[in-house]
Amino acid sequence: MLLDTASLYFRAYFGVPDSVRAPDGTPVNAVRGLLDFIARLVQDHHPDDLVACMDADWRPRWRVDLIPSYKAHRVAAEAPAGSAAPDEEEIPDTLSPQVPVIEEVLDALGIARVGAAGYEADDVIGTLTAGASGPVDVVTGDRDLYQLVDDARGVRILYPLKGVGTLQLTDEALLREKYGVDGRGYADLALLRGDPSDGLPGVPGIGEKTAAKLLDAYGDLDGIIAAAADPASKLTPTQRRRLTEAGPYLAVAPKVVRVATDVPVPQSGFALPRKPADPERLDSLATRWGLGGSLHRLLDTLQG
Numbered sequence: 001m002l003l004d005t006a007s008l009y010f011r012a013y014f015g016v017p018d019s020v021r022a023p024d025g026t027p028v029n030a031v032r033g034l035l036d037f038i039a040r041l042v043q044d045h046h047p048d049d050l051v052a053c054m055d056a057d058w059r060p061r062w063r064v065d066l067i068p069s070y071k072a073h074r075v076a077a078e079a080p081a082g083s084a085a086p087d088e089e090e091i092p093d094t095l096s097p098q099v100p101v102i103e104e105v106l107d108a109l110g111i112a113r114v115g116a117a118g119y120e121a122d123d124v125i126g127t128l129t130a131g132a133s134g135p136v137d138v139v140t141g142d143r144d145l146y147q148l149v150d151d152a153r154g155v156r157i158l159y160p161l162k163g164v165g166t167l168q169l170t171d172e173a174l175l176r177e178k179y180g181v182d183g184r185g186y187a188d189l190a191l192l193r194g195d196p197s198d199g200l201p202g203v204p205g206i207g208e209k210t211a212a213k214l215l216d217a218y219g220d221l222d223g224i225i226a227a228a229a230d231p232a233s234k235l236t237p238t239q240r241r242r243l244t245e246a247g248p249y250l251a252v253a254p255k256v257v258r259v260a261t262d263v264p265v266p267q268s269g270f271a272l273p274r275k276p277a278d279p280e281r282l283d284s285l286a287t288r289w290g291l292g293g294s295l296h297r298l299l300d301t302l303q304g
Helices: 005-015 029-045 061-066 099-110 123-130 143-148 172-179 183-193 208-218 221-229 239-246 245-256 279-291 292-302
Strands: 002-004 051-053 075-077 112-114 136-139 155-162 166-172
Touching: 002 005, 002 123, 002 166, 002 208, 005 029, 005 099, 005 123, 029 292, 051 123, 061 245, 099 112, 099 208, 099 279, 099 292, 123 136, 123 143, 123 155, 136 143, 143 155, 143 183, 166 172, 183 221, 183 245, 208 221, 221 245, 239 245, 279 292
Parallel strands: 002 051, 002 136, 051 112, 136 155
Antiparallel strands: 155 166
């Protein structure tokens, strides 16, 4: 089980009242909400391995160099020119201080936490999925990761509809029903239609339904590009023009939209812990941040 950790703690932050606070008054709604999410996921799905995948860089420079608008609307402050540090993401003031607490608690619990410099959590998830020897459940509220769905390998997306108690089990049948594509085709669909939430412009005039029809007719993005260059293809003149004009975008968009599968991360050591890795540290964190019932429920669940 691979957790898109930021996706989940954002959901916890907005789903749990900010009246949930530590003894000193600091909001801990995201921390406690995430712990409750993990407890429910372990209880319901019994994973052998569990990885909290992290954004070491939420807006990698190599993606921005290809498509400058990539996530640009979410930048709170740009990193200095030449700096290796990532741009600062726009995050609610009371969420930012909770992220280091989440990281400390996960480490004290012994839940594997994996990120890689220059890559998003999506890329870590893509790499671990590619290297997995058995079924994989990816828990995320980000539809971008639908591209990883693969029935033959047992790769599913568990998409939270209401907390994590109600999950959409996303497999190839559901993707075909909702979008007309399988997992392999979802990235091409996304880059053709665009995605304002990620700053991807898409091909003007090519919406989701048209993109799905084009993929059905021509197989994949390369097939569509070839059809645009073929005067004998059945594309309409308008479609041909739009795709041709979008040529520079279509040349770079696949690298931006498709998750990386070659990130330098460990491929083992992810066994679900049955007891805390650092009990003393965990007790100290629980007292300082008032983690109470949320932490106790997770510990009880981990211990079986």
